[in-house]
Amino acid sequence: MKKTRVGIEGGAGFAGGELIRLLLGHPRVEIAAATSRTFPGQPVFLAHPNLRGRTDLAFTRKLDYKRLDCLFLAGSHGDAMGNVPAILAEAGPRLRIIDLSGDFRLRDAAQYPRWYTREHKAPGLLKKFAYGLVELNRAEIAKARWVANPGCFATATALALGPLAKGGARGVAAVTAVTGSSGSGASPSAITHHPTRHDNLRAYKPFAHQHAPEVEQILERLAGGRTLELSLIPVSGPFVRGIYAVCQVELPKGWTEKKVQDLYRDVYKDSAFVRLVPEPPSLNAVNGSNHCDVFVAVSQGRIGVISAIDNLVKGASGQAVQNLNVMMGWDETEGLGHAGHYP
């Protein structure tokens, strides 16, 4: 079997490290090269000490796009929109691209200044990227060459709310979602300073997080129109991995608990990575794996949906590999079948 050659732009970040870890175990893939501005020429294990002895790969400064079958972009937000046109010019449009940044998630270029504080640099490409949330958009991804990998908050929240949107629920979804510190990346900053992050919870960007519009976009598509509005308060949590999203929606008139539960079973019946669980989920049951655990409760006219993912796997690199699998027509779980570590 000839292996698919993949390249990784931005391989020294946390998402890059998880991509390399997962792809090293993928039977159909060969990592051609991974770049790093910080570690060019140095072994990958300097940035990712878990990979010492697992790979001799060294970071390069540049990729030879023409020799790649698929390119993962795991750099900073704002890089991809600037680089993709030149990359495609060099490699030709046949190159598959999976972008882990936010640069190609929103269809409407006009939203970028508001949510990402910058004008979009390649607005013409926006509609050509499929939104890579496999469980809610599998068919489009299967036909795509270019995929925008969802944000971590967006993944947890959209998987929690998608079936309700599809079923036609209306109104406001009030969501509190707590994130681990790895979502802030590999560079130290005030919000990841251990003495003040540890033992702390701190909300930020209330009603203003940039992952909100991509959730509303996919919910709108599922609903066939704007029906469910997202009201999101993100919280920084004192752990490394995970997104834990707690969602509340008013039970639509005439709906029963059975109808709600059936919606979820129906939407996720062919999705190996979404596990509908009978008790509220635990982060440590999904961490290290590509699973999203989803719990649904209905009581006194309210629907509560709680979802849990590993932000670096299902919320980033695992989902990127899942998108590759779907694009290539492989089994969706290829290279992702391992369980997470527990406890």
Next chain:
Amino acid sequence: MKKTRVGIEGGAGFAGGELIRLLLGHPRVEIAAATSRTFPGQPVFLAHPNLRGRTDLAFTRKLDYKRLDCLFLAGSHGDAMGNVPAILAEAGPRLRIIDLSGDFRLRDAAQYPRWYTREHKAPGLLKKFAYGLVELNRAEIAKARWVANPGCFATATALALGPLAKGGARGVAAVTAVTGSSGSGASPSAITHHPTRHDNLRAYKPFAHQHAPEVEQILERLAGGRTLELSLIPVSGPFVRGIYAVCQVELPKGWTEKKVQDLYRDVYKDSAFVRLVPEPPSLNAVNGSNHCDVFVAVSQGRIGVISAIDNLVKGASGQAVQNLNVMMGWDETEGLGHAGHYP
């Protein structure tokens, strides 16, 4: 100055330990005795090693209620309702009581079987206990002899929502509240097992936590009728101290952000322990102290209110001391003026 003699029933638990710590620093109080079923006759510092060298007090098996001015009940839920009638029979009705359990928080005895899975054993006493959330019920506490100290989730949630209820907001308050493990007490159990509690988040009792009705009860009193409904999903967090409550309410028609902010300023203008903060609060800014930090945001027709407390201080023992201060007519901050530890 003759000191007020206090006794503590259940002094070996976490709330008991914090009570002893705080009362040892209270200039107007003398701890007459503290009981423990586990450590009778043994020094207090066996249960609370931070108090070694700070006090020579030993736990007793029983209290001499007649010689006390005030009794703190810090035992298990269900104990107080069984014991208070006999205690009062022995000590006479002049004994002040501050009950830290849930036994006297709800006015309506009929609610106990539902929320606490037991019939109330002293329903005639329920209406004689003041609800001890000072900032929202100061006048009643000042006249009371017996006080029901609020639950930790209830404290954080009621302080977050009280001004809205008082201002007449209507509808559902969707609340996610995350608690530290010390709220589960000093006895090991599955939910406080370190290997599975650490690095985890896990919701529990969605829409069914026993602190919800006491919040609705105080909100109803503030509103003069049932206007704001509480929809609470509690979450177990991977830290020891703190309640972090994230609340969302629909902005009432015609209200402005200024009106909302003014409500909070007005309700808390004389409350030293509630700090209105201009950014979302941090748990580690309140831990160790009796403060409740409250942040209010208004955006796109939504109100977000986030509150943070130390569950063992403002959510239990510090609030109990605050109640004593108010009942006795002392300065409300007596013995509670210290700052928390940070970071």
Next chain:
Amino acid sequence: MKKTRVGIEGGAGFAGGELIRLLLGHPRVEIAAATSRTFPGQPVFLAHPNLRGRTDLAFTRKLDYKRLDCLFLAGSHGDAMGNVPAILAEAGPRLRIIDLSGDFRLRDAAQYPRWYTREHKAPGLLKKFAYGLVELNRAEIAKARWVANPGCFATATALALGPLAKGGARGVAAVTAVTGSSGSGASPSAITHHPTRHDNLRAYKPFAHQHAPEVEQILERLAGGRTLELSLIPVSGPFVRGIYAVCQVELPKGWTEKKVQDLYRDVYKDSAFVRLVPEPPSLNAVNGSNHCDVFVAVSQGRIGVISAIDNLVKGASGQAVQNLNVMMGWDETEGLGHAGHYP
């Protein structure tokens, strides 16, 4: 390829869960059954929620030993010594056994009352078990049918000190080793109570831990006599996984730093799981994997050796699988080649 049929006694504990996780990914192994006294008849994922969707296996009450090729004993200390004679009587001596408890680690039955507070029940079997620390005892394991899997502290400490012992170093090795809470097992207890374990360090059993004699036993064998004495102070740490062993030994007269480093390179040159690292190791670089990272420093007449392992993998279940591989003549890394998760 006909798969090797393995059974697991005590499958609901943490070591049992890791065994199942690892064996599910082992290409040459089939899990015939796993027992649990707590969850008989129930799905494995009730005890190990990470395995939901990964296996449909349910726990049984008993194993059919005759139908197994290899038996892993992952129950409590003291169980194996009582059960193995009957198991062998039922299955015949051809059954391979890997015992994860301490019951067959010490050659001398007389040591059991001292270190394990009980008489040994099957002293005649002690010398028939190979000590399963592959990197230091590979040849014996390759010929064994029964293996005593080392303790977690013992694994980290023996791998840190083995080359010195083999090289003939003498004197006292002063070791501080810090353990994660998962080493205390799946049942809640005072030492794993989250409120007091979190943010804490606490030494225990100074100079008296039961893993010390097994380390001295293997060091003695490597040295060909009693030369290096172990002086171990274990510490409970505020994390879930890992053993971090910090060892100090006096530099023998006439030795150079180069001689010391060469000893380590020589002993571990064919051991894929031991990584000699040029900086002090990090727990999070080995967690989730079967690696042991070892760092050696020589300065001012002192040797410092620091080792790090995942206590549940290299310190328990991964090592058990490694022992199976060696016994079966398979590649030692079969089923263990994955990297750990980082960060």
Next chain:
Amino acid sequence: MKKTRVGIEGGAGFAGGELIRLLLGHPRVEIAAATSRTFPGQPVFLAHPNLRGRTDLAFTRKLDYKRLDCLFLAGSHGDAMGNVPAILAEAGPRLRIIDLSGDFRLRDAAQYPRWYTREHKAPGLLKKFAYGLVELNRAEIAKARWVANPGCFATATALALGPLAKGGARGVAAVTAVTGSSGSGASPSAITHHPTRHDNLRAYKPFAHQHAPEVEQILERLAGGRTLELSLIPVSGPFVRGIYAVCQVELPKGWTEKKVQDLYRDVYKDSAFVRLVPEPPSLNAVNGSNHCDVFVAVSQGRIGVISAIDNLVKGASGQAVQNLNVMMGWDETEGLGHAGHYP
């Protein structure tokens, strides 16, 4: 009572914050001013959110040294040695100074290039600073005007080993000491990046930490000569506060356990902050307080001593206040009598 006017240079760091917290509760002290380069003109609570509502103090850019009775230097290492000569020139030699940096801890200027990688700028002042470890140097501090506050590792280690040195023990003390992240200060850096600090242990500067020589210096003075050599391996731990020092020394010939225990009782009999504990200490029993818990075990010819402190209190700011108390002739525990928080 006229209050003693103190100033704080470097008030926005963690040690500065603890100084302010403690001094606000000190009955004999008034904080005249505190400087910050980052927050000049801004309220203290911006840097230390626990102090919101506790003080209206704002940071200044400069201090008026002439109007101070005592100056605390809580800036970076290297600042004090440069600034003290000019400060004294301005204020006159009557100004008391307590320097929390390492700049005046070593008597011998020749050691600075080796341990602090810089030449000392004011070598003539070195012998005029008393080493501020009260329990081992009380008499000298009582007569001093200028005090060098010990390092956090040095405090825990010297208190653990001091009695042995005084008793004449010889040989090497093998020490592993684990520190919380707050010891690295308030500025983010790679070693305090939450994703990689959390759940990790990592040794650093083995045998080469700059706190080692100050310990050897005080031990030498207690022993009346160089008898006990320190061999220290520091470790970064996954918690915020605390130093946990595990020390091993060979039991001198002819010594009994009783002799060892008597040495400790004798040395610390008048020291309220050192608590000799009968079981290995816990960090969470000292955190928040100025206590040092010390445990001593003797077994099989080895002495094990384990000490625990809060690095920001007894290891920095609490000790600085204790030094002020001793210098001023006040009760040593003034302003420091509170218990820590537990759990």
